[in-house]
Amino acid sequence: MFLMWGSDYVYYMFLGSLNSNPGAQNYLKLASPNKRILGDIKEIIYSWNYKxxxxxxxxxSDLDDIVSELTILHFENKNDTHLLKSLHCVVLNEIYENLIPLIRSTFSKDDLYFYERCQKLCKRNVRPGEFGSSIYNSVPFTAAIVELSVLDKYKSPxxxxxxxxxxxxxxFADLKLALASLMSQYSEKEYEIPIINNEEVEPILMVVVIKSKLLYLPSNLFYIKIFGEHIIKENDNNRTILKAFERAVTKLIAVKENSIDPYDENKLAPHLDVCKTMKIMAFADKQKYENDDAKLREEEKKRLVSLITTSTAEKNFIPLNLPKMFS
Known part of the structure; x- marks a missing residue:
């Protein structure tokens, strides 16, 4: 890590660290000539005449005005986007404990209803196949579930x-690992991981949401959307992923617990995307050939994996390495 001092800005080498409140605080201390900048931020927040x-x-509106005033009073480069994001992060971390009860009281019924819905579905041990992606039923997605389960510990949008x-x-990492493992066994093109589209990820995301057992997901999404508006507007990936979570919540609320149809593995799909083509592979494993030749089945798997690499759709593709804020 090193600093480059320009005529009117501070360049922070590892911008990825600004994803956290401590990183944002460090950036503000480096960017401002005021050595008491963090103390002055608190003073302005708690002395502000709120509407x-x-x-x-x-x-x-008041919080946006606070950020604007802090920028004018304590920083030279008024147009530094990293500065503005860091200020919003620090200000909202400071006011969070006063703000979040108001948001949660507004969404208390939605939060409780959604939490109870997820609890019931979790007890049923639902899997992606019940929402349309049976080929991924055996992938646990544990890391994603653990990561999402700590959403409430973060304070800023x-x-x-x-x-x-x-x-x-x-x-996506778990999906790519599963596909790579499969292709390494049955294809010579093990490094050509097929494209995965959003329609295939949606059922998985729904299961991850269910198993994360979040108490306040609807209110969290509202908080991010409204108070993180500046972050969402300028970053397409952030906007796309937020919408994906909103769709998952909407669909889970609409799910009738007793009428979830298991994915029909015997129904062949007309399109050869990853999920549907691999479903054929799972189906092929269950076929009982009159001449039960192991080599024949291996060749069939190789052919189907080859179809995956050439027939997956690129529509609505989100890349694996989604850029994070400040990355």
């Missing part, structure tokens, strides 16, 4: 959206 203590739109992004990354 309302209960209206979320008014509070958001910046940290929370990065938690959602990292959860999405981990889902």
């Amino acid at each position: 309302s203590e209960y209206n979320l739109d008014a509070i958001k 910046l940290e929370k959206i990065n938690c959602l992004c990292y959860t999405y990354d981990l889902i």
Whole structure:
């Protein structure tokens, strides 16, 4: 890590560290000539004449004004995007304990209903196949579940959206690992991992959400969307992933617990995307050939894996290595 001092800005080498509140605080201390910058931020926050203590739109407007005033008073480069994100992160971390009860009280019924819904579905041990991706039933996605389960420990929209992004990354990592393992056994093109589209990830994300057992997911998504508006607007990946989580919540709320249809493994799909083509492979394993020749089955698997590499759709593709904020 090193610093480069320009005419009117501080360049912080490892911008990825700004994804956390400590990283944002360090950036502000480096970017401001004021050695008491963190103390002055607290002073302005708690001495501010707020328009309302209960209206979320008014509070958001006040917080934006606080960030603007801090920028004018204590920083030279007013247009530094990393500075603005760091200020928002630090300010919202400081005011979080006062703000979040208001948001949670607004969404208390939604939060409770969704939590109880996830609890019931979790007890049923639902898998992606019950939402349309049976080929991934054997993949546990443990890392993604663990990452999402700690969403509530983060305070700023910046940290929370990065938690959602990292959860999405981990889902893709597990998918790629599973595909690589399969292709290393049955294909000579083991390094040509096929493209995975969003439709295939959605059922997996729904299961990850269920098993993370979050108490306040609807209110968290609202908090990120409203108070992290500046982060969402300027980053397509953040916006796409936030919408993916919102869709997952909406679909899970609409699910009728007693009418979840298991994925029909005997129904062949008309399109050869990853999930559906690999489903054929799972189906082929169950076929009983009159001439039960192991080599014949191996060749069939190789052919199907070859189809995966050439027929997967690129539509709605989200890459594995989604850039995080400040990366």
